[in-house]
Amino acid sequence: MTNDIDRAEPAAPKGHGFAADVLDGLSRAEKRLSCLYFYDAAGSELFDEITRLPDYYPTRVETDILAANGEEMLDGADEDSALVEFGSGSSRKTELLLERAPRLALYAPIDVCASALEKARARLSARFPHLRVCPIVADFSRPAPLPAALADRRRIGFFPGSTIGNFTPDEARALLLAMRVLLGPGGRLIVGVDLKKDPSRLIAAYNDAHGVTAAFNLNLLARINRELGGGFDLSGFCHQAIYDARAGRIEMRLVSRRRQTAKIGGRDFAFSRGEAIHTEDCYKYGVDEFRVTASDAGWTPGRVWTDAEALFSVHELRAP
Ligand code: SAH
Ligand code: AVI
Secondary structure: OOOHHHOOOOOOOOOOOHHHHHHHHHHOOOOEOOHHHHOOHHHHHHHHHHHOOOOOHHHHHHHHHHHHHHHHHOOOOOOOEEEEEEOOOOOHHHHHHHHHOOOOOEEEEEEOOHHHHHHHHHHHHHHOOOOEEOOEEOOOOOOOOOOHHHOOOEEEEEEOOOHHHHOOHHHHHHHHHHHHHHHOOOOEEEEEEEEOOOHHHHHHHHOOOOOHHHHHHHHHHHHHHHHHOOOOOHHHEEEEEEEEOOOOEEEEEEEEOOOEEEEEOOEEEEEOOOOEEEEEEEEOEOHHHHHHHHHHOOOEEEEEEEOOOOOEEEEEEEOO
16 A cells, blocks of 8 residues: 555544553543544444434445445456455445355455454354455554455455545545555445435434434543543533534534543543533535545546435445
8 A cells, every 4th residue: 555545634643552542632622532442342332233223324224225236336246356345343234245246255354343353254154154254453544455365356345334434535535545556456446425414314313312322422431441541430421413514524522511530541631511522523425525535536436326315325436
């Protein structure tokens, strides 16, 4: 991979390890934590719960799009092709594609969450005995070579879930460019992108009535307590999700309910009442807006699949 991926300044601290990034992020004038750290074992379980919520339409709608069009998306995938997935999580959506591409011989899911990868590997290996599954525990936004098993294969990338929306537009362009280089000449990428829509629908998806998204957000503080010996009182923070229409993104925050101090690694971090830790951005795109972003990253945009309500889109990108 090239160094292009490093060009954009990350909006949230990331890449120096959990402890260093947490200390850096909480030392800033506007406190931030990277959404990458949501996904320990507990966080991945909570995300799976989110995907089953009635309010969280993206998983349901994207799954329907993949079920209806998966065969077409993977046309031409054969014994020499490999499917490389970025941020695979439970690999539930991938299962739909694998059912529709029976000749595909190799699947390489990449995720930071080792427990999610292992569960998915066990399930997929039992369900598709002919399929070689090569899980990779890694941050896909940092340059790393692919395993040798992928070297001589035609690579099809799969990046579902609108995880691309968790990167700023500059980061998204750099990431798409790095993926193009990684997938190689003649490579393709199938990428799921959540669409701009009525803000009330977006707010409901990120502020669900069951409080699961709140638990997912607060798990970040619980993880700091578990892994870094942090002293956060979780009852002192509340979940907030707002839509910034100008930026086209949902912003998730953890807001301090009172004046308080939390100790982490021997350091005190003070919070005023109402002070927020910014934990995640979820950018939403228009179909053409995303095609322009992909073109800027050197891809040739191809087919686009959407649902009848135009809630979600799946794009085919081709490396020239
Ligand atoms: N693809 C699944 C899961 C989406 S949740 C779906 O569409 O439902 C986002 C997943 O991406 C999580 O499993 C998380 O651990 C992973 N992830 C997020 N950022 C990542 C990164 N930079 N590198 C590797 N994995 C990442
Ligand atoms: C993984 N990612 C695309 C999800 C999203 O919708 O941005 C994460 C999420 N955050 C809150 N709910 C779901």
